[in-house]
Structure formats: structure tokens, C-alpha cells
Amino acid sequence: MAIKKFAVTPGFEVGGALFRPEQLAALGSIVGPDAQIEMTTFKQLYVAMDEDRIFEVQEQLKQVGLEVHPAGFVSKSLITCNFCLGAEDAGLDIAKKLDEVVADHKVPSPLKIGYAGCALGTSEPLLKDIAVVKMKDVFDIYIGGEPKGIKANIGQLFMKGVMEDELIPIVLQLISIFQENGKKKETYSRFVKRITPEKLHELVNSSMEPKA
């Protein structure tokens, strides 16, 4: 029997990434007693189970409102705060739009993208590969956070005061530059050091310029 892994999340809302009790109960019964369910550090549950049943199981999980994502070397679903300031002030709508487009891209190493609704950053955005922090009506973008190892470091400010309509194109561009220029298994923090933030700026800016 071949075992395959995939990720499950409840998405997020005001209050954070909340599983409803019936969703958790359904998860246990749908995947069955032989599956393993692992709590990851990036707000996804990983399910490892018999590959032959995966399609049917994933369809049933979607029917109870759970999101299904690939595991492994992909960009993860957005890792957000709990939006304690409320949906509007903490930017729930833009976070949902960002989540829809940033998750599940194949990348050289797993990519974690964080979001915080204010500068208190209770979702620890500066420990993520790419992070967006809402600062009243604009957004700051950080890159290169590394929480692992004895050389852990915090992300550095990459762009300040980004307008809402520029945010998604910039983050998508950062993902695409990593896809094109990252080496196999290179972590994003190592990639940022190698390519340099200045070069990344140049690449992002040139991709955002209107084409003649």
C-alpha cells in the first residue's frame, strides 16, 4: 500500500484558523483509523494515508468545508493572525484574496507566507519566508525570516507602504522569482542572501513596470 501525504486546513476568519467540532469529527472518520494526522508548524494538518483512497477522501473533506492542499515543496496556505481588530481593520478580505493566489505553487523548497493585521504581529510574521504586515491602510512586506536552526534570523523589511492593489502582484512576483532562480532545496532565506534584496527589488520593480 503506497502512502501519500496532503494538507488540510479550515481556512481562516476573525478568530483565526478555526476547525468546527463537526469538521474535526468528520476528518477523523473520513480518513479512517490507518491514517496519520500530523500538526505542522504552519497551521496545516498533514494527513498521510493510503494513496488509493485519497481522491475520494479529499472530496468528502471539501464537502464539510475543509480546504485540501498539496504537501511538500509548495507555497503553503497563508499563515495569518487571528484578526482581533475585526475583519475591516485587520484586512480579512485582502488576506483571503492573498491566500487564494499564493498557496500551492511548486517552489524549490517549502515556502511559508505570513500575514498580520497590525504591527503587533502576533502571527510571528518576521519568522516567515515572506510576510505581509498591515499598517493602517497600507502594507509592509518582509522577506527572509528563518525560524529553524541555531542561525535563526528575522525577516528584513523589503517594501514599505505598499498599496492594497499592488500587494498581490508583488507577492506573486516574489514567488515567481523564487521559482525561476532558486536552487533545488534552497531555503528562501538562503536564496534571499544569495540573490540579495537589492536584486530582488530590481526584479520585482522591472516586472511591475508598464510594458511599452
Ligand code: SF4
Ligand atoms: S496581528 Fe494585530 S490584528 Fe492580528 S491578531 Fe495580532 S494584534 Fe490582532
